[in-house]
Amino acid sequence: MGEAIAFYTLAAFILGFAVLVITTKDTVHSVLFLVLDFLFVAALYVMLNAPFLAAIQVLVYAGGIVVLYLFVVMLVNLKRLPEAFQDPNRHGRIGLILSVAVLLELAAIAALGVGSVAPVRTAARALPVTGNTEQVGWMLYTSYLIPFEIASMLLLVAMIGAIVLAKREL
Amino acid sequence: MPPGISLSDFYYILPEIVLTAGALVLLVVDARLPRGSRALTWVTMAVLLATAVSLVPFRNTDVEVSQGLLAVDQFALFFKVVFLVAAAMTVLMSERYLQVEGASFGEYYFLILCSTLGMMIMAGSIDLISAFVGLETMAVSFYILAGFIKPNQRSNEAAVKYFLLGAFSLGILLYGMSILYGVSGTTNLRTMATVFVGHERNPLLVLAVILVVAGMEFKIAAVPFHMWAPDVYEGAPTPVTAFLSVGSKAASFAMLLRIFVEGLPSMDADWRLLFEMLAIVTMTVGNVAALTQSNLKRMLAYSSIAHAGYLLIGVVAGTPRGISAMLIYLLIYSFMQLGAFAVIVMMRRKDVVGDELKDLSGLYHRQPFAAFAMLVFMLSLGGIPPTAGFMGKLWLFGAAIDAGYVWLAVIGVLNSAVSLYYYLRIVVFMYLKKETIGSEPTLSPALTLTLGVAVAATLVLGVYPGLLFDLAEASARTLGASGVTAAIR
Numbered sequence: 001m002g003e004a005i006a007f008y009t010l011a012a013f014i015l016g017f018a019v020l021v022i023t024t025k026d027t028v029h030s031v032l033f034l035v036l037d038f039l040f041v042a043a044l045y046v047m048l049n050a051p052f053l054a055a056i057q058v059l060v061y062a063g064g065i066v067v068l069y070l071f072v073v074m075l076v077n078l079k080r081l082p083e084a085f086q087d088p089n090r091h092g093r094i095g096l097i098l099s100v101a102v103l104l105e106l107a108a109i110a111a112l113g114v115g116s117v118a119p120v121r122t123a124a125r126a127l128p129v130t131g132n133t134e135q136v137g138w139m140l141y142t143s144y145l146i147p148f149e150i151a152s153m154l155l156l157v158a159m160i161g162a163i164v165l166a167k168r169e170l
Numbered sequence: 171m172p173p174g175i176s177l178s179d180f181y182y183i184l185p186e187i188v189l190t191a192g193a194l195v196l197l198v199v200d201a202r203l204p205r206g207s208r209a210l211t212w213v214t215m216a217v218l219l220a221t222a223v224s225l226v227p228f229r230n231t232d233v234e235v236s237q238g239l240l241a242v243d244q245f246a247l248f249f250k251v252v253f254l255v256a257a258a259m260t261v262l263m264s265e266r267y268l269q270v271e272g273a274s275f276g277e278y279y280f281l282i283l284c285s286t287l288g289m290m291i292m293a294g295s296i297d298l299i300s301a302f303v304g305l306e307t308m309a310v311s312f313y314i315l316a317g318f319i320k321p322n323q324r325s326n327e328a329a330v331k332y333f334l335l336g337a338f339s340l341g342i343l344l345y346g347m348s349i350l351y352g353v354s355g356t357t358n359l360r361t362m363a364t365v366f367v368g369h370e371r372n373p374l375l376v377l378a379v380i381l382v383v384a385g386m387e388f389k390i391a392a393v394p395f396h397m398w399a400p401d402v403y404e405g406a407p408t409p410v411t412a413f414l415s416v417g418s419k420a421a422s423f424a425m426l427l428r429i430f431v432e433g434l435p436s437m438d439a440d441w442r443l444l445f446e447m448l449a450i451v452t453m454t455v456g457n458v459a460a461l462t463q464s465n466l467k468r469m470l471a472y473s474s475i476a477h478a479g480y481l482l483i484g485v486v487a488g489t490p491r492g493i494s495a496m497l498i499y500l501l502i503y504s505f506m507q508l509g510a511f512a513v514i515v516m517m518r519r520k521d522v523v524g525d526e527l528k529d530l531s532g533l534y535h536r537q538p539f540a541a542f543a544m545l546v547f548m549l550s551l552g553g554i555p556p557t558a559g560f561m562g563k564l565w566l567f568g569a570a571i572d573a574g575y576v577w578l579a580v581i582g583v584l585n586s587a588v589s590l591y592y593y594l595r596i597v598v599f600m601y602l603k604k605e606t607i608g609s610e611p612t613l614s615p616a617l618t619l620t621l622g623v624a625v626a627a628t629l630v631l632g633v634y635p636g637l638l639f640d641l642a643e644a645s646a647r648t649l650g651a652s653g654v655t656a657a658i659r
Contacts, residue, residue, distance in 0.1 A: 109376075143239075146183065153190060154303065154306055157310050
C-alpha cells in the first residue's frame, strides 16, 4: 500500500511537471521544470531498487543534457515571446473529446486488467556479482552485449548526423 | 568467456559485423579521398557485396543467438537479402542525384549502410530489446537522410516532420512493449508466446496489442498513421525516398511479423481483426488519395501506402502461405518501387526538379529505355499480367481466399483496378504527350544498371515466379515454427 501511494505521488509530480514544461511561455523556466521532472523520474528508479539508474538519470539527464539545453536557450537568446499561432484546421473540441475518451478507456482497462492475472515472473538469473552497478554492468556486457554494441552504432549515427546537419557547407 | 556470451554468437552475426566494419572503413576512406570522389560509391557497393557473401554460410541455419536476442534463420535471411538488394540499388541511383544537388557522399553512404544494419537487426530480432535498438538505428539514420539536402527547405521540412512524428509513434510503441513486458515478465518473444497462452481475454494485453499495432503501423505507413508519408516522401532526397519506401517498410513488416506471429500467437483473434480493418482502410485511402496527385513522389507515396494495405492482407491470413506470399510481394515491390524512383532520379537535372507529372511528358521521345522501364514498373505496380506485380498480387489474394478472407481479396482486386488509373496516367504522359520541358535527361551507367536490374527482375519474376516460391515458403515456415505457435494453430 505504501509503495502504491509513493508511486502515485511521484507519478503525479512527473506528469504535472511535464505539463508545465510544455505550457510555460518562458523557455528557461520550461528547461528548469524539465530538471525537476527528471529528478522525480530518478526517484522512481530509486523506488524500483535501481539506484545505479537513478544516479545516471541525475548525472546524465538532469545534469548533462539539461545544461546543454540551457546553453542553447541562452545562446539563442529568445527575448521575444513566440507569436500566438492558431491553426485554422485545428479541431480543438474533437481532440478534447477523443482524448477524454481514450483516457477513460485506459482507466477502465487499468481497473479491469490489473489483478486479473498475476504477472508471470521468469526466475531471475543468478548473477556471479552482487551490487546494483555490478549487476547492470554484468548484464550489459554478457547477455545484452549485442544490443549494447548496436546501441553504440546508433550513437555514432547520431553523432555523424549532428555533424552533417550542423556543419557549414564546405 | 563468461557465461551468457559465447564466441559462436559472434560467428552467427558475421554479416552484421562485416556491414558495421565496412561502414566504419567507409568513413575513414572518405576522409582520405579527395572531395567528390566517385570511388566511394564502389567502396559502398563492395561493402554491401561482402555482407551478401557473408550471408552464404547461414543459408540453412536456424539458431538463436546471444541467449535468444537474435534469430539467425531463413526468415531473417530472406529479409536481409531484400535489404541488401534495396540498399545496393539505392546507392547506385544516389551518385547522380548527390552530384546534381552538390551534397557530399561519405556521410550519406555511411548512413545508408547504418540504416541497413538496423534493418538487419530488426529482421533477426526475437526480443523486444534488440528489435527496438535495431528500429532506432534505422529510424535515426533516416531522420538525417531525409534532411540531407540542407539548402532545400522541403528536405528540412521532411526531416523535422519525420523526426517528430517518428519519436511520437515510437513512444506509443514503447508503451505497448512495456505493458507486454509488465504482464509477461520477459522481453523474449518466444518465451512471451508460452506465457500468454490462456490469457487471451486480458484487457491489458488487448491494450498492449493496440499500442504496438499503432506504433508499427506508423513505420509501415498504414492508414490512419500515414499522414507523414506524402510530405516526407516528397521532401526527402529521391533515392532516400526510394530506400525509405522499400527498406524501412520491409524491415517494419519483418518486425511486425516477429512480434505478432512469434510473440503473440495466442492473441491472434484480436490483432487479425485490427489488421483486417486497417488493411481495408489503407488500401482504399491510399489508392483514392493517389488519384488526384500531380507530384510523382507524392503519388508514389500514396501508392506505397496502398501497397502496405495489400501486404497487410498477408498478415491477416497469417498462414504460412499468406506469409510467404507477403515475402514474395515485398521483394517484387522492392524492384518495381526502386525502379520507378530511379526514373525520377534520372529526371532530376540542373534546371528541372523533375518530380512533377508534367515533367515526364514526352519522355518516350527523349529516353525510350527509361520510358519503357517506367512503363514496366507502372504495369507491375498496377498488377497487369506479364509482370511480377501480377504474380505477387495473385498469390497474396489467393492466400487470403485460402484462409477464408474472400471479401478482403475482392476489395484488394477492386482497389488494384482503381490504382490503374493513376499508374496509366503516367504512361499517357510519357508516350502520348509531345511537348517536353527543360534539358535532355541523361542516363549514367549506374542508373542504367539500376533500371536494367529492376526491369529484368520485374519481368523475369513475372514469367518464372517459381524461382522465388520455394525460398519464400521455407522462410515463412521458419517463422512461428517454434513449438507454441504450432500448438495453438
